[in-house]
Amino acid sequence: MLSRRSFLKGSLVATAGGLLVPKYVLASVDPSLLSTAAKELPEGVLEEQVLEALPGKKPLIKKTYRAPNYETPVKYFNEIFTPNDVFFVRYHLSNIPEVDARTWKLTVGGDAVERPLELTLNDLKTKFEQVELVALCQCSGNRRGLFKPHVAGVEWGYGAMGNAKWKGVRLKDILEKAGLKANALEVVVDGADTGVAAGTPDFVKSIPVWKALDENTIIAYEMNGEPLPHWNGFPARLIVPGWTATYWMKHIVSINVVSKPFDGFWMKSAYRIPLGKFPIRDRFISQETAVNTPITEIVVxxxxxxxxxxxxxxxxxxxxxxxxxxxxxxxxxxxxxxxxxxxxxxxxxxxxxxxxxxxxxxxxxxxxxxxxxxxxxxxxxxxxxxxxxxxxxxxxxxxxxxxxxxxxxxxx
The missing domain is CATH 2.60.40.650 (Immunoglobulin-like)
Incomplete structure (x- = not known):
């Protein structure tokens, strides 16, 4: 017989507000919202996921709460631009501050810049050329739940992606203002989110300097004509078109140009694919090993x-x-x-x-x-x-x- 303790353990879920409520209070996920992923996701995933609305969002498919990972129902992909309030949410760390745009600053430094900078949101909007582009933001692990045999990680269906119109400034223009030294190799970016437990690796990423200087790589502060939503990186995030979203740093607070390969956990140990297994043209050479390479561009x-x-x-x-x-x-x-x-x-x-x-x-x-x-x-x-x-x-x-x-x- 199912004990009361076991019943409660299996029946209570954490809401976006942090409350524990019976699972039946939240809406179950209609299989049509998942398309054919509904018949391919691992056993138990369909039973565990629920529809839930984060603040400022419509109900999305909750994969995990800490850190928040929410998937967009497939029905919203009939639109060319994915609405902000149904855009997927992906985090690695659980401490996500409400950033005040009035006090937010972006620092630019590192051993491979001539003139360190500190920029405000108003600086981005008034001191640089404004650019706009449409780009798909897709989690590296989109469709992971469809793998057979299954692999560990967030068991995404089809909805860890979205297409949006992004407005901001070229990262290239910011770096030129700071002045790149001849030995600049990688550009390291960090966001405002942090881990809760001591020792949790901060989510810090790097991109090769040539990708940072691409005219399409931007620091965006608008999404589909509106300020970035909190859950999608307010007040500013990095946009790396064509590459998976692991590099699209949300709530960006620092940019450091370095002369040596960055060796943080999320570069040297995570987000890597077997070398030579996929038809990839954009390679991150300074981060490659003899057996694997960082994931970069999105496949067709x-x-x-x-x-x-x-x-x-x-x-x-x-x-x-x-x-x-x-x-x-x-x-x-x-x-x-x-x-x-x-x-x-x-x-x-x-x-x-x-x-x-x-x-x-x-x-x-x-x-x-x-x-x-x-x-x-x-x-x-x-x-x-x-x-x-x-x-x-x-x-x-x-x-x-x-x-x-x-x-x-x-x-x-």
């Missing part, structure tokens, strides 16, 4: 966003397949659709191009000629000729899942 991928697995359609009905496709910034040039499980493929119509770092919407319509089961698949390719895989490229951290999605429907 796609997602069907408007059809649920198991959905039923009427014979004679025109079925519209909509979705999104993206890569690391080389540009999507084709999405192919199969309605017969991969036997034949037809090219989908691509939507408006919002820039090479944005996801690209696609549409395909077909009219089934007979009743029965259909398996719909979408396969994206980019301008380099890279395409999605049909077999998982397994790796121990659960990164770069870009297996072609399959959705089964019925025509009656």
């Amino acid at each position: 991928n796609s997602l069907i966003t408007n059809i649920n697995d198991g959905q039923t359609f009427r014979l004679g009905q025109v079925i519209e397949v909509r979705g999104i496709a993206w890569d690391g910034g080389y540009g999507i040039n084709m999405v192919e659709i199969s309605t017969d499980g991969g036997k034949t493929w037809r090219e989908a119509e691509l939507g408006k191009d919002y820039g090479r770092y944005s996801w690209r919407q696609f549409t395909y319509r077909f009219k089934p000629s007979k009743k029965g089961a259909y398996t719909i698949m979408a396969k994206a390719s980019n301008r380099l000729g890279q395409t999605q895989t049909f077999e998982l490229i397994w790796n121990p951290a659960g990164y770069h899942h870009n297996v072609v999605q399959k959705i089964n429907i019925k025509v009656v």
